[in-house]
Amino acid sequence: MNVVKTKNIGFCFGVKRAIKMVLKAAEETGGKVFTIGPIIHNPQMVELLKEKGVIPVDDVYQVRDGTVVFRTHGIKKEEEEYIRSTGLKAIDTTCPFVKRVRKHAKNLEKSGYQVVIVGDRNHPEVKSVLSYLNNDGIVLQEPTTLTAKKVGVVSQTTLDKDTFVEIVKELIAGVEELRIYNTICESTQIRQNEAIELSGEVDMMLVVGGKNSSNCTKLYKVVHKVQPKTHHIETVEDLRPEWFENVARVGLTGGASTPDLIIDIVEGRVKNF
Ligand code: SF4
Known part of the structure; x- marks a missing residue:
């Protein structure tokens, strides 16, 4: 199978920056780094970060020690005020x-x-x-x-x-x-434009990324309008062989929170179909 990828694929600037910041904090503190909700909307990456001591919590008011991370999407004003008032160490990864x-x-x-x-x-x-x-x-x-x-x-x-x-x-x-x-954001716009352009040149499009990710679902929506044969998958496990009948060329794109590794695995599997 012939696979063509969009130029901008994988983590965007904001996600790269946030992951770097939390990993540094986890390394320096030996774990106990809490994010309010998942730091990014990619379940696989969030699981990987848990192994490094970066734990998502739903309720910031339960955090009593450690470092609290303001995630890429930003947190609520009252949550920020609460964290500042406790004197807990805070790291702000909110995307600029x-x-x-x-x-x-x-x-x-x-x-x-x-x-x-x-x-x-x-x-x-x-x-x-x-x-x-x-x-x-x-x-x-x-x-x-x-x-x-x-x-x-x-x-x-x-x-x-x-x-x-x-x-x-x-x-x-x-x-x-x-x-x-x-x-x-420019990254969102560029990805959407590239994916729309590519979808006109292939028999099928795959959008790789978290089903809970806003930018991935929007990317799927805009691509699906142009290329009805488009599927949104989170990992290689979601691929279905029947999708590839009468398909010679597959376009591959990913959301801003999709790790490169997941995209590479999908690319490798699709090439072998
Ligand atoms: S997609 Fe979100 S996190 Fe990434 S650069 Fe744009 S605003 Fe920032």
Whole structure:
């Protein structure tokens, strides 16, 4: 089987940076490093990090000692305040692109705009940004009409451009003044563009990455629109031989939180089909 990979595949800048920081902390402290929720949305990588002493916890208020890590998607304002108040050692791995969303949202709020975050209201990044606005923001996942004087818009970093444009277009009708920050991160945008381009040149596409990863599921969604023969897999175990009938060329892409090793294993197996 002929396999073609997108150029940008595997960990993005933000994930690489975060993994490096937690591994350094685990090494220096001999373990006892707690992340609030999984540091990235890739179950295999999270398991690997557990072996090194990096443990995800759901409830930060239960952490009594050790080092607490603010994960790449950011944490809630009240969680940060609590950690700072305990004097626990804290490491902030929040991706700078996520912080940019927060910065623009806060500035818009200060300037009197009703802040709209376009994204998934259940995603930790959106919950984090919202908390820094004291939960006084509106989260939109689909085109919705709002009637307001001044509206300021930011996007979740891993949003797809088409959804962002559709939602912004709908807002124009009911708003007197609209200020928009396209805060989709460059890495997300480049990956989506490359994957869309490749999907037109192959018989089938494979998107490798966590099923709980926002950027992977969005990547799958945009690629599937162009190439109906697209599958989202987490590991090589998810591959099904019947997918490869009448297929000569397979395109391979991965989300920002997908380890290179997993991609390499998938590539090797597919080549042998
Ligand atoms: S996908 Fe973008 S925003 Fe998310 S961690 Fe990577 S670089 Fe940062």
